[in-house]
Amino acid sequence: MEQLGIFVIFFASIFTSNILLTNFLGMCSYLSVSRELKTAWGLGIAVVFVMTVTSVANYFVYYYLLVPLKLEYLQYIAFIVVIAALVQLVEMIVDRVSDRLYAALGIFLPLITVNCAILGSSLFLVIRKYDLFQSLAFGLGSGIGWLTAIMALAGIRSKMARRSKVIPALEGPGIVLIVTGIIALGFIGFSGMVQIN
């Protein structure tokens, strides 16, 4: 695989290969926590943070621990444990460092352990054979991409809740999925700019 520039990966993972809109990862929390802008922002920031940290950490775990020991098949368990441990650690640090930040992020952090986008980004960096800085760019970019997507949806939903009447059967997940589809269509418009597969 040819070497991709860090910035290419960074922008591609925000716009053209958005982890949520093209790889469908992290849908569960995306659907349930997008009612209000404020909570969406809190969760989004937490995702950016955790995704960046776990991508780098899992890069080290995979290439410096699992590969030398020929334990690649344990990657799922290793990644999950690393993510769970890191989330716990981040939670403790945030708790000590800043009360305000903890109040904003605290409730979202445990949710993140089971957010498939986090595990997904770690698996992608192994499948796509990224090096350390590419992994960093990918983790950060994917996180920001996820944040962008959930903020877009939360904005639309909070407007929709006030103004629009939705047919009962379509209320909730139905209409949200349609809106997401339209957002995804918009993001496809970016696909000429940069491309990673």
Next chain:
Amino acid sequence: MAVSPKKVTKEGIWGNNPVFRQVLGICSALAVTNLVVNTLVMCIGLIYTQSLSSITASIFRNVTPFRLRIISSTLIIAAYVIVLHNFLMAFLPEVSAQLGPYVGLIITNCIVLGRVEAFASQNKPWLSFLDGAASGIGYSVVLLTIAVFREALGFGTIAGFPLPFEFTKWTIMVVAPGAFFMLALVVWVSRWLQADSEPVAGSAKK
């Protein structure tokens, strides 16, 4: 909680269907459904993981400390997924390459963890197994429906066999937005049918 096996099965497949009722496991419902064959493999994988993790978690439910419940369920699921992943790599390498990370992502598939948490941690092994299998089947039914439509409209084939007539392919069905629209339609139609059959659709959870 006294629930009959028959009720558990019915709830898992229709009344409390994981995808359109509980809105869980959407990630893979969208990602793997552009080809029927991939979807089928994914569904079998999910039914297998779900039923076996449920039964395992249920067997250990009395010895698992409360605080370690989530992590231990995750590890149980991960163990089964590793078996599945290696099986696919050995016997179906092409499908495994196409599914990419989504097999691994069964671990964080909310359906599996959700059912293990909500049901298997409180019920007997046999019943949990049934519940797991039923949820898996309910998930599969939805996924296969989506996959059949997406492949037929997007590629003009069903499970690789071409349709008997020619038409302009809908490229949108192959790419991401098509998945969102299709799932939205399925959610819509099934909720509408449910609302017809039971007047209080909001209280489907017993």
